[in-house]
Amino acid sequence: MPRGWWLRRRDYFLYMVREFTALPLALWLLWFLVEVQRASNGPKGYAAHGSPAFVVFSVICLGFALYHSVTFLMLFGVVTHIKGVPSRVIVLSQFALWLVASVVVAAVLIGFGR
Amino acid sequence: MRDRSAHAQKPAFAHMVWWFLFGGGGVVSAILLPVHVLVQGILGPLGVVPVVDRHYDTWVRVLSNPLVKLYLLVLIALPFFHFAHRLRYLLVDLGVPVARTLTAQVIFYGGAVAVTGVTIWVLLTTAPIG
Numbered sequence A: 001m002p003r004g005w006w007l008r009r010r011d012y013f014l015y016m017v018r019e020f021t022a023l024p025l026a027l028w029l030l031w032f033l034v035e036v037q038r039a040s041n042g043p044k045g046y047a048a049h050g051s052p053a054f055v056v057f058s059v060i061c062l063g064f065a066l067y068h069s070v071t072f073l074m075l076f077g078v079v080t081h082i083k084g085v086p087s088r089v090i091v092l093s094q095f096a097l098w099l100v101a102s103v104v105v106a107a108v109l110i111g112f113g114r
Numbered sequence B: 001m002r003d004r005s006a007h008a009q010k011p012a013f014a015h016m017v018w019w020f021l022f023g024g025g026g027v028v029s030a031i032l033l034p035v036h037v038l039v040q041g042i043l044g045p046l047g048v049v050p051v052v053d054r055h056y057d058t059w060v061r062v063l064s065n066p067l068v069k070l071y072l073l074v075l076i077a078l079p080f081f082h083f084a085h086r087l088r089y090l091l092v093d094l095g096v097p098v099a100r101t102l103t104a105q106v107i108f109y110g111g112a113v114a115v116t117g118v119t120i121w122v123l124l125t126t127a128p129i130g
Helices: A010-020 A022-045 A052-079 A087-111 B002-043 B056-063 B066-093 B102-125
Strands: none
Touching (some): A010 A022, A010 A052, A022 A052, A022 B002, A022 B056, A022 B066, A022 B102, A052 A087, A052 B002, A087 B002, B002 B066, B056 B066, B066 B102
């Protein structure tokens, strides 16, 4: 394969973007783990992530995260075979599961805040 | 003959475990990650809504819950088995032949195992279960 083959066609490029989403998402999770660890520093030593740079980074990560979610759930629906159930229904139910999980997680994160 | 089939099954089983971790990590990151990034990475820091990790007392209270610890282990560690595979193949696709070697596999998947270990350690040493 010549170098830069993935720049020649839009779908090749999007495939590479899909692979690349792993990098920013991994960094975000590691940074989140740092925040969890900071809770062991006591009330004075604890500081939540909140710098403008972190917010900008999160905005970029959200874009990659959504791209991963949409491509993965669509693919997962296509490769999952349940007898008698059309793949469109499987894909839709996974998007519904994503929506419900997001609402529940958001409710917990916000509900236990002050 | 029996000996040969036993040998053939062993890598197949290991393969299944890695595929389960890869698929599970993909599902977990697809379904749970966007809302965490949105709420904890954007809405919380901007003060749009109150979020549990903004203050020490609320954060430690939920972190001391064993179910929350288990959830965070799955949320943080499992995706790394997915990411490790994707990033290794990203390098392969970019034309880095070293990414195919056994050493690269040990580094990438071993990295996911290491992240899992660190996550367990952090969760057990932060906010004791109470």
